[in-house]
Amino acid sequence: MKKYKLHQWIPLLFTLVFFTACSKKNYPGNTGDAPNNYEDAKTITDKYIPPPVIIISDDLAKSNKEGEMYFDNEYGYRYWRLSDGKYYLDAKYSSGAKPGKKLVKKHHKKAAETDYAHQ
Numbered sequence: 360m361k362k363y364k365l366h367q368w369i370p371l372l373f374t375l376v377f378f379t380a381c382s383k384k385n386y387p388g389n390t391g392d393a394p395n396n397y398e399d400a401k402t403i404t405d406k407y408i409p410p411p412v413i414i415i416s417d418d419l420a421k422s423n424k425e426g427e428m429y430f431d432n433e434y435g436y437r438y439w440r441l442s443d444g445k446y447y448l449d450a451k452y453s454s455g456a457k458p459g460k461k462l463v464k465k466h467h468k469k470a471a472e473t474d475y476a477h478q
Contacts, residue, residue, distance in 0.1 A: 409436040411453070413446045420446070434458060 409432065420428045420440060428440035435458030438446035452458070 407434055409434065409448055409452060411448050413438055414444075415446060 413430070413432075415430055417428060417440075420430045422428050428446075430438045430440075430446050432438070436452055437449045437458070439449060440446050
């Protein structure tokens with residue numbers, strides 16, 4: 360049985376470390392296109408027009424201290440439940456105000472299963 364010594368493997372180890380350290384990484388380049396991509400993503404959310412009325416399950420809604428039911432959609436727009444059971448867009452958004460929070464990246468499982476009805 361032949362035994363290998365550590366000094367026999369050092370050149371091979373050094374070569375492997377050298378090539379893996381110097382290999383090309385997949386970092387985004389500094390091109391002029393990258394800022395445009397971010398601007399396009401911003402305009403997509405700016406173009407979103409929330410529906411004035413939605414119908415959702417009350418399980419998805421929350422209630423405030425006064426007991427009023429509300430729902431925040433994935434774009435940050437707030438809807439209030441009225442006596443007819445439908446959720447109406449908050450009046451401040453109809454005047455052109457934008458929601459204060461950013462897009463929600465994760466969707467809840469219940470929210471993904473719910474269909475929004477526009478009326």
